[in-house]
Amino acid sequence: MSDSRDPDEADPIDVDTFQEWLHYTAESRDLEERELLDRLVSAYWVLDEMSDVVPDTPASGPGPAAELDSDGSSEWRSLPNRRRTDESTERTSESRPRDERAAGVSSDAADAERHPAEESAARSGAPAGDDEPETAGESSDPGGSGRSGGDGDDTDASDIPTDDPVATEIQELRNSIQTQLDLVQTVTELRRQVSDLSLDVEQQRSRQDGFTDRITDDLTRLNRRVEQLDAQVGDDAEDLTERLDAIEQVLGDLESTQDEFEAWIDGEFDEIEALFQRLIERTDDLDDRLVDAERTADTTEEIATARRTLGALRREAIDLGVDEGTCDHCGSSVDLSMLTDPICPGCDRPFADITPGRWWSPLSTATLHTESGTQNTGPTDGATHPRDIVDRN
Incomplete structure (x- = not known):
């Protein structure tokens, strides 16, 4: 595939712009992007074959075609200028969207189809064919001087009579060559555009291949990572299962040990509670016995004290020679021998002491003095508590 672009031509169209144009055109024609690219490539090859069929230079030979070298030299000389103008127009049009350029290609093809119609009209003697040489001559020689060979003796194409058969044939050949030149120019433009499209397609395919390779590498890496994670999870799951089984076994042992310990604690608490109950009962019994012992001791001490007091009172009465007396508090007569x-x-x-009666009065009796402010009420049930005896004493 040959590239018809000049070295000083601008850079190709951006791939993103081409992608947008390709997407838009595929949607407008209800086609897939790959199918549209295939059609573009096929059209490029067809145009390449057509360019091989169409000659690139005008034919030269005897007869009327040889006369074209002298009459149409200015038109051939103007062809490079025309190509330069077309190339500048192409550079300007590259900034347009891709769909507008495709529309321009269609218009060029329509012009190419229109030139054969003008050629047929020229052959039939239509006015459009008579005006073409003047137009071609004016565009090929902007300065107004028509040069043919270089010696100054050549005549302009407008000086040839229109009714001359040779001139008519020359005009027809000129129109045919102009049509072929336009067709060649159109084919060249199409080849250049198809070449650009091919380059864009190759770049797009390269980018897609790069993206595909990158995505494939990412997927492979992710798949490998997932497999590693699955393997790790599998190993960790087995390890965790074993550890959970061991923990469950330890928990079972701890629960059984805890149950045994609780049963032992309950038994010990029951024994301790029974022991405390026995101790409390024994303490209460000892308290009761201690109270009884204290009461017995107090009663014994009280009886002993009363006996000592009564003995002292009787000895004093014997010393005084009396056996009865009168209570100084209530005046009751008391027989000392009958007192217990x-x-x-x-x-x-209680009696404290005794005072003998007046010696000079035979009716006078001894007086039994009681303790002041003290009165023995005595127990109601016959039992005297030691504290009561101590309080009275």
């Missing part, structure tokens, strides 16, 4: 306790039977006051 040193207490007045009338007022229940």
Whole structure:
């Protein structure tokens, strides 16, 4: 595939712009992008074959075609200028969207189809064919001087009579050559555009291949990572399962041990509670026995004290020579020999001492003095508590 672009031509169209044009054209024609690219490549090859069929230079030979070398030399000389103008127009049009350029290609093809119609009209003697040489001559020689050979003796194509058969034939050949030149120019433009499209397609395919390779590498890497994670998860799952089984076994042992410990604690608490209960009962029994012992001791001490007091009172009465007396508190007569306790039977006051009667009065009796402010009420049930005895004493 040959590239018809000049070295100083601008850079190709951006790939993104071509992609947008390709997408838009495929949607407008209800085609897939790959199918549209295939059609573009096929059209390029067809145009390449057509360019091989169409001659690139005008034919030269005897007869009327040889006369074209002298009459149409200015038109051939103007062809490079025309190509330069077309190339500048192409550079300007490259900034347009791709769909507008495709529309321009269609218009060039329509012009190419229109030139054969003008050629047929020229052959039939239409006015359009008569005006073409003047137009071609004016465009080929902007300065107004028509040069043919270089010696100054050549005549302009407008000087040839229109009714001359040779001139008519020359005009027809000129129109035919102009049509072929336009067709060649159109084919060249199409080849250049198809070449650009081919380059863009190759670049796009290269980018797609790069993206595909990159995505494939990413997928492969992700798949490998997933497999590694699956393997790790599998190993970790087995390890965790074993550890969970061991933990469950340890928990079972701990639960059984805890149950045994709780049962032992319950038994020990029951024994301790029973022991405390026995201790409390034994303490209460000891308290009762201690109270009884204290009462017995107090009663014994009280009886002993009362006996000592009564003995002292009787010894004092014997010393005084009396055996009875009168209570100084209530005036009751008390027989000392009948007393069991040193207490007045009338007022229940304990006796402290005895005073003999007046010696000069035979009716006078001894006086039994009681303790001041003290009265022995005595127990109601016959039992006297030691504290009561101590309080009275």
